[in-house]
Amino acid sequence: VIPGSWPEVLEVAQRVYPGFARPDTEISCVILDERVVPRDAHPSDGFVTPEILGKLEEAERDGMDAVVIDCMADPGMEAGRKLVSIPVIGPGEVAFHLAAILGYKFSVVSLEEDTLAMEKLVDHYGLIERLSSVQTMDCPLGQIVRDRRLALDPLVEASLRAVKVDGAHVIVPGCTATAGLAAQVQALLAQLGCPVPVIEPLWAAVRLAESLVDMSVSHSKRTYPSPQRP
């Protein structure tokens, strides 16, 4: 579920995301039906949540095995887990936990307008003591959406600052609009003398979704109870 309504984002997703799945996994990408946001709000600001929730219910009705939300802010993830029983995966939560497994301190490299939201999200998931910094990459979202390769150099530069100045041991790109670039960023950092792991959040999210389905495990309904209020 892509929390936006731009057709070009859908087109890129359909091209890139199947590469994050196993051959026997079918990936189906959906965008929101219409431009529901009355003004220029962030996906995490709540305007698009109802439509995201609708898409999650639709996915479960359509027999999907799991859903991944295509935004590092994990909008609608916690509310959605109350509405459906299939795994609802947020790439932010997965990537932050994976970063904590791979190293002692990780930095998120995000868009300027998301810096504080990323810090608060890491705190929300209980991992703030493992966060070395949120670094800003110098590249506006509109530009990345048009051509994600334009984000490569800004991502590398911000990652270098994260490692050298802030002491990061692991890098987490903080916007799924850069999906597909992590391996290149990791390779370039290594060439520049900073060989640290760079996580591809959506890849990790898709793989976790597959594993949960195989293991027949989903989120706990004790934490995410189905709504029962009259």
Next chain:
Amino acid sequence: VIPGSWPEVLEVAQRVYPGFARPDTEISCVILDERVVPRDAHPSDGFVTPEILGKLEEAERDGMDAVVIDCMADPGMEAGRKLVSIPVIGPGEVAFHLAAILGYKFSVVSLEEDTLAMEKLVDHYGLIERLSSVQTMDCPLGQIVRDRRLALDPLVEASLRAVKVDGAHVIVPGCTATAGLAAQVQALLAQLGCPVPVIEPLWAAVRLAESLVDMSVSHSKRTYPSPQRP
């Protein structure tokens, strides 16, 4: 702003809330325009957030000085602070901080379905180490909405458990549907040998709103920046 669409809730609010304000303060209560929630979801689940946000923008346009959200889960508060510049006050945040000022440990007495949400909210505000427990009062929301006096005994009983079993030093009622009962609960607890302060969250919220307006202080736009995404 009352995050629901029941006329009876509006009627009670119009009767009770002016008593929480100073004589020279004008209180205006609004409910949501229609039943926006597709199913029986909680106010904090995100379905009503867009309409709450719309009401906040409307309030600012109409020249209101401040807004109080009438729900202990503070739905839409953080997103709303991004959209408007006037103070947006959540009774949950205010009551938890006030409880931390008045004593070392506080308990929230909530509806059964809100127990975990209250604990996570206290944690979200950074006060979890001051929380003695979230106690459940044995009284369904529907019953309280019809006649809030039916909540009095369950509130007192749950508060006694909070004090005697969980070690609470301060009580915070966890649902604004019980607004107006705190003084009575405090008096009854004192009669029963448990003289602890009982906070009236909406009263505290209204008073803070008045004080912020007088002091010409509002939430920080560094924390709650106005949306700028194209």
Next chain:
Amino acid sequence: VIPGSWPEVLEVAQRVYPGFARPDTEISCVILDERVVPRDAHPSDGFVTPEILGKLEEAERDGMDAVVIDCMADPGMEAGRKLVSIPVIGPGEVAFHLAAILGYKFSVVSLEEDTLAMEKLVDHYGLIERLSSVQTMDCPLGQIVRDRRLALDPLVEASLRAVKVDGAHVIVPGCTATAGLAAQVQALLAQLGCPVPVIEPLWAAVRLAESLVDMSVSHSKRTYPSPQRP
């Protein structure tokens, strides 16, 4: 209760503090009777605590409804709450909690000799993770006491450093000797491109005292039991 014995401090207080109260509130300022401190100690060092405690008991006997201690270090506040039943308010505790409500990170701007004490006090109240920094304003206390307007520029400069270098979202002046300057500091910061809220701690403290009296709520005797030791 002003934890000092300088007549000029009393004179300023009597002029400034009534402006922080509602029209129907009567403010009565008291200083300590004599110079009880054997040498040049800080109010928080314990020498003046016994006399502060005496003043608190006196206030309750005289029928005062609540007491505010006029020092950001909140000297004698916790011990005083054991001795009396009327609300005892410390501007430090109130201002730090209010700052945590208004933004994600706040800085305290204090006198050089109080820097560490302020940091430890924020920690004592459980809010250290919300503290961006304690900044020092370049202005000795003696000078401020003689003419508080001399503190304006140093306050603004230190606040700018707090916002730009330390990432503060909210400013808390850390010495009540600068009481009355917050609004001007806020306005000047906004003119300089740093529109962040600046809290007036004593104003917030007086307003909370008024609200608690109206709500018939005081500190918990479970946290602050009356002394009973033989």
Next chain:
Amino acid sequence: VIPGSWPEVLEVAQRVYPGFARPDTEISCVILDERVVPRDAHPSDGFVTPEILGKLEEAERDGMDAVVIDCMADPGMEAGRKLVSIPVIGPGEVAFHLAAILGYKFSVVSLEEDTLAMEKLVDHYGLIERLSSVQTMDCPLGQIVRDRRLALDPLVEASLRAVKVDGAHVIVPGCTATAGLAAQVQALLAQLGCPVPVIEPLWAAVRLAESLVDMSVSHSKRTYPSPQRP
């Protein structure tokens, strides 16, 4: 790598663990060469660490893509990551993080002698605030090693206590000697009215190992530097 030298453990591992892997993944199980432990010590006590480290180096030399250590205490994992570059996965670390993703509070169900070690390990990984309890299953290790089905009922009983008494939302079996039972435990708990997810730690560990290899990501050498001391 199985941190023990019992042939029967190897035999069970060779039968059970391939089921946790994808069809195209080859699983190779190794036990320690000899009984290196001078007395009845726990794998986490350090006696077997040198031989585990040797096995890790051997695995890398032999061209293995990743190593999973077959013990919930993750013995030798952190030291091993310094010695080799291929991913070294501990089922404890993976299972605790996954539990934190799936629910708000998780309990570990462990052998009596491992209770404290499990609590300290969860603390070591920074997740102690998400731990509801460490419950003890009433079944000695020797018995489980002979016939792991004997652990089924004790696991279910301890899990029920964890959910009902301690408030667990997710269950993590705390000993890999019970590997293969999680799905049954989850099903039985659901039948008994406690439908909570039960994690199969080794399954999660094997899947993470596969994903890391696919993504060409390993642990950070900034956290786990190769030894260079003369």
Next chain:
Amino acid sequence: VIPGSWPEVLEVAQRVYPGFARPDTEISCVILDERVVPRDAHPSDGFVTPEILGKLEEAERDGMDAVVIDCMADPGMEAGRKLVSIPVIGPGEVAFHLAAILGYKFSVVSLEEDTLAMEKLVDHYGLIERLSSVQTMDCPLGQIVRDRRLALDPLVEASLRAVKVDGAHVIVPGCTATAGLAAQVQALLAQLGCPVPVIEPLWAAVRLAESLVDMSVSHSKRTYPSPQRP
């Protein structure tokens, strides 16, 4: 320095405390000159702090090498360290840190009226996560002062509850009026099947004072600056 003015306490101290020192250490016990407390306040309530501070300055002037404050609440310790340069040791701080060294969780066994103060003190020193509980011993202070052997059984019973119910690994007696009983409590607990270490706080404090003097190390003047306020 004994923060009281009872001659019988002085008499006991002079008999017991030399046994906590090395043979070549001279112990000098002082009580406060007069009954300075206006009513029945706790040593930590601030009334006796000025006189304690006076005694610390006197001790330094008289050439003492170090001072130990004879109360588990460490009254006047932090303010005193600002006034003098010789080590000022509080048995509470020393005993809590030693308990954290000797085991994972410790309980304090205190007088009923000191329960909360002990919990807050452990929190103040940053060790709250290592505290299993504060247990109350059923024995009033007046009785212990008259004959400290009357505290033995209550100490043992409360310690047993701490170990068996609260999971304590180490016991810290929470009132120096029981000084001299720790070894017996430890022996009795061992006989009763609870062989846990029981710390003698004043013994540990005296020994630390001796060690600091030998090492020529004292508290940091960066943390405890000498007062300089005009």
Next chain:
Amino acid sequence: VIPGSWPEVLEVAQRVYPGFARPDTEISCVILDERVVPRDAHPSDGFVTPEILGKLEEAERDGMDAVVIDCMADPGMEAGRKLVSIPVIGPGEVAFHLAAILGYKFSVVSLEEDTLAMEKLVDHYGLIERLSSVQTMDCPLGQIVRDRRLALDPLVEASLRAVKVDGAHVIVPGCTATAGLAAQVQALLAQLGCPVPVIEPLWAAVRLAESLVDMSVSHSKRTYPSPQRP
């Protein structure tokens, strides 16, 4: 117990360490029997743990009263406390707790390769919030082992950076290879205008060992149970 096998280290230890003990204490230094480490690993990496554990058991059998491990990483300390009943003291744990007693923030001055290990160890002992920094001294271990006086200037320089840049109030040398230099470092820092306490970790460790023996107190067997696994 010296976790190495270099004869020159033993020779220095035999000369320096008796000076840390009381006259009536007999110090016996042992090194490891052979070069057990297969490659250039750190003492904390686990290779030498089995031999350290053997030395601890040997010490207890030989009637030693307590053991101090001669390495700031405290290798084998926790496992060793399970195997023996006499106190096993690690200079890292003792020095970090003592630093927290003497001041609000302390820095560790360590070898470059130990920086992260020291930070994680302070975190492991629960004192990370008191750590101002881990500073690196510019001096390789091999050089210090040959002539420890060569470490004096680098220690002083790194300590100055810790105090002036990182805000340290107390200094803890992070490698026991510099044992015996703390007093000189403290004196030089004072001459340079930075009069902060500098802890001699092994001295503090030896003194604590003596005190524990005198008090008949050892580590808790609840935290460090003797191994019982079949």
